Amino acid sequence: MSCPAGVDPKLWRSLRNGAGRAIGDFGLIKDGDRICVGISGGKDSLLLLMLLVEMQRRAPINYQLVPVTIDAGFPGFNTTTIQNFVADLGLELSIEQTGHASLITTKLRPGSSYCSFCARLKRGALYGAARRLGCNLLALGHHRDDFIETLLLNQFFIGTLKAMAAKTVCDTGDITVIRPLVYLAEEDIITTVRQAGITTVSCNCPVADADQQRQRMKQLLHRLEQEIPQIKNSLLAALGNVQPRHLLDRQLSKEGTV
Numbered sequence: 209m210s211c212p213a214g215v216d217p218k219l220w221r222s223l224r225n226g227a228g229r230a231i232g233d234f235g236l237i238k239d240g241d242r243i244c245v246g247i248s249g250g251k252d253s254l255l256l257l258m259l260l261v262e263m264q265r266r267a268p269i270n271y272q273l274v275p276v277t278i279d280a281g282f283p284g285f286n287t288t289t290i291q292n293f294v295a296d297l298g299l300e301l302s303i304e305q306t307g308h309a310s311l312i313t314t315k316l317r318p319g320s321s322y323c324s325f326c327a328r329l330k331r332g333a334l335y336g337a338a339r340r341l342g343c344n345l346l347a348l349g350h351h352r353d354d355f356i357e358t359l360l361l362n363q364f365f366i367g368t369l370k371a372m373a374a375k376t377v378c379d380t381g382d383i384t385v386i387r388p389l390v391y392l393a394e395e396d397i398i399t400t401v402r403q404a405g406i407t408t409v410s411c412n413c414p415v416a417d418a419d420q421q422r423q424r425m426k427q428l429l430h431r432l433e434q435e436i437p438q439i440k441n442s443l444l445a446a447l448g449n450v451q452p453r454h455l456l457d458r459q460l461s462k463e464g465t466v
């Protein structure tokens with residue numbers, strides 16, 4: 209697909225270039241890869257698929273795309289809209305029916321986070337689907353703002369200096385998770401999806417707006433951005449410019465890394 213109708217071609221080019229740069233910088237995709245693309249129906253994963261289809265057409269290498277949706281079983285989750293979107297891109301959606309919704313209700317321990325439990329189950333189901341469908345990569349739609357909000361959340365609430373990786377091998381070693389949207393700003397994704405008139409789908413879970421700490425990070429960053437316009441890009445750059453000798457990690461000192 210080329211620039212979708214209604215979308216500012218300059219904006220589309222910048223998104224495509226951003227994803228291409230991430231793929232190059234982190235070596236995310238190579239010839240012969242079979243990529244399971246996690247499609248939630250939200251703006252990020254829909255845009256991810258559009259960009260991967262576009263780049264597939266232009267890339268000097270061959271890779272296959274296998275879009276997958278995990279249906280957690282929340283009543284009203286509209287997979288038909290996602291299926292149609294994927295079909296319009298010339299692909300077929302695999303839908304994994306799971307009983308996550310009822311499993312969470314029965315197994316969630318008091319005081320535990322509904323969202324974390326759901327996310328763990330979803331990630332397990334995505335790995336399972338990727339394996340079953342013969343994929344070696346699992347592509348997720350996390351973007352720049354997800355990375356830096358996670359960085360802040362981990363520092364503010366957990367006391368660790370950590371965000372996400374653009375590329376990481378899962379524990380069993382057979383699937384590599386890739387995040388080609390790492391350089392893309394959430395506001396650009398929102399604008400593109402709106403301009404393209406894409407219908408997004410929500411998972412319909414009962415606590416859809418529950419991640420309040422993340423919302424607080426978003427608001428904080430938004431406020432700070434008024435004073436420090438480059439703050440988001442600077443925080444992302446910090447993740448790629450780590451100076452361990454100027455940190456306090458005793459484990460790294462013991463290992464002689466610093």
Ligand SMILES: Nc1ncnc2c1ncn2[C@@H]1O[C@H](COP(=O)(O)OP(=O)(O)OP(=O)(O)O)[C@@H](O)[C@H]1O
Binds near residue numbers: 248276
């Ligand atoms: N139900 C699902 N089925 C398949 N993949 C999923 C599902 N939920 C999430 N993912 C994948 O994990 C990524 C991060 O999920 P998260 O729940 O944080 O959504 P998000 O940041 O709101 O993204 P999106 O806009 O794509 O929903 C998504 O972009 C998508 O690639």
